[in-house]
Amino acid sequence: MKPKLVYLQPTPVRIWHWLNALGIVTLCISGAQIRFPEFITICGSYRSAILLHNTAGIVVALSFSIWFFYYKWVSGALTSxxxxxxxELSYPLLRQLLFYCYGYFKGASSPFHATPDSKFNPMQKSAYLAIMFVIVPFVSLSGIALLNIGPIRQILLMVGGLQILVIVHFLLACMLGAFLMTHVYLATLGSTPLAYFKPMWTGWEKVEHHDNTDEQPGLAE
Ligand code: HEM
Known part of the structure; x- marks a missing residue:
């Protein structure tokens, strides 16, 4: 079978993804220092950790807007x-899970083949849906609320005070950190450890010829 090149990651998606990755890694490190200043001093002083955290938060919020704008209004493929x-949530999801937990270690190839119109296997879809539609928006909103308590002071007092908001922000950030580690690990399970990283950098992915990719737009020999 002759491999084909598929244009999988358009430029705005790549710009969003790497800005977002840089921002979120910076948020995790600076956030850990703000939470545990007695153990972590990687960003220098406590004040510089806060400054870095706030700046990275703005970078993530801006890059999220690029992601949303591109998928919602340019490609129109956000929901699909x-x-x-x-x-997809029954057998295909289980089949993918079995591949990650067992098949991969036996040398099997992934049961899912990406095309520009269907880039994610059912596990990726579910995880990316939760991350991009719930965790990132809510961790950002709770962070913005922590920066500017004034308008929501009364609501906060009714639900238990500022501490509740701090806990919610921290728990959401922990979920994001857990996603990040799993995401980076799963991204290395391609035909080679860098096979999924290259398309996120160049836009193009090399795929074996499969019938379901035959007539897809964006395919090149
Ligand atoms: C060092 C950090 C990161 C690395 C090395 C990395 C790596 C990758 C790679 C290789 C892909 C393409 C393969 C795939 O779709 O799984 C990808 C896609 C993706 N990543 Fe990451 N990632 C990082 C951080 C993040 C973070 C922090 C988020 C979200 C908060 C994220 C969300 C996504 C999403 C939603 C996609 C699919 C994008 C699309 O095609 O629309 N990634 N990542």
């Missing part, structure tokens, strides 16, 4: 790419 269909 990111929201799994009911029939």
């Amino acid at each position: 790419l990111y929201v799994p269909k009911m029939n």
Whole structure:
């Protein structure tokens, strides 16, 4: 089978992804220092950790807007790419899970083959849906609220005070950190450890010829 090149990651998606990755890694490190200043001093003083955290937060919020704007209004593929269909949540999801937990270690190739119109396997779809539609927006909103308590002071007092907001922000950030580690690990499970990283850098992915990719737009010999 002759491999084909598929244009999988358009430029705005790549710009968003790497800005977002840089921003979120910086947020995790500076946030850890703000939470545990007695153990972590990697960003210098406490004040510089806060400054870095706030700046990285703005970078993530801006890059999120690029992601949303591109998928919603330019490509129009936000829901078709990111929201799994009911029939993907049963056998295809289980098959992918089995591949990650067992098949991969036996040398099997992934049961899912990406095309520009269907880039994510059911596990990716579910995880990316939760991350991009719930965790990132809510961790950002709770962070913005912590920066500017004034308008929500009364609501906060009714639900238990500032401490509740701090805990919610911290727990959401922990979920994001857990996603990040799993995401980077799973991204190395391609045909070579860098096979999935290259398209996120160049836009193009080399795929074996499969019938379902035959007539897809964006394919090149
Ligand atoms: C050092 C950090 C990161 C690395 C090395 C990395 C790596 C990758 C790679 C290789 C891909 C393409 C393969 C795939 O779709 O799984 C990808 C896609 C993706 N990553 Fe990351 N990632 C990082 C951080 C993040 C973070 C922090 C988020 C979200 C908060 C994120 C969200 C996504 C999403 C949603 C996609 C699919 C994008 C699309 O095609 O629309 N990544 N990442």
